Amino acid sequence: MTGEQEKVKIKRCPLCGGELRDGNTTIPFLIGERVIVIRDVPAEICSECSEAYMKSGVVDKVESVLDKLEELHSEMSVVHYEAA
Numbered sequence: 001m002t003g004e005q006e007k008v009k010i011k012r013c014p015l016c017g018g019e020l021r022d023g024n025t026t027i028p029f030l031i032g033e034r035v036i037v038i039r040d041v042p043a044e045i046c047s048e049c050s051e052a053y054m055k056s057g058v059v060d061k062v063e064s065v066l067d068k069l070e071e072l073h074s075e076m077s078v079v080h081y082e083a084a
């Protein structure tokens, strides 16, 4: 008989192996010479090293936000993820 262990789904940080937890983060993007800061981005954040990982759906939205902001030609933009 083999004891079946229930697998607990804990996501681990690829950098340090710490536990990832849901949270919000602020991410600066450097595009050419411009800086775009997106605040309150939903992400999984490492409890050990604080590295934030965006989920795939979030990445898509962030990319479309960056596309829109690129057309504004401002040197620095700060936007909230929810409002974007």
Ligand SMILES: [Zn+2]
Binding pocket: 013, 014, 015, 016, 017, 018, 046, 047, 048, 049, 050, 051
């Ligand atoms: Zn980590």
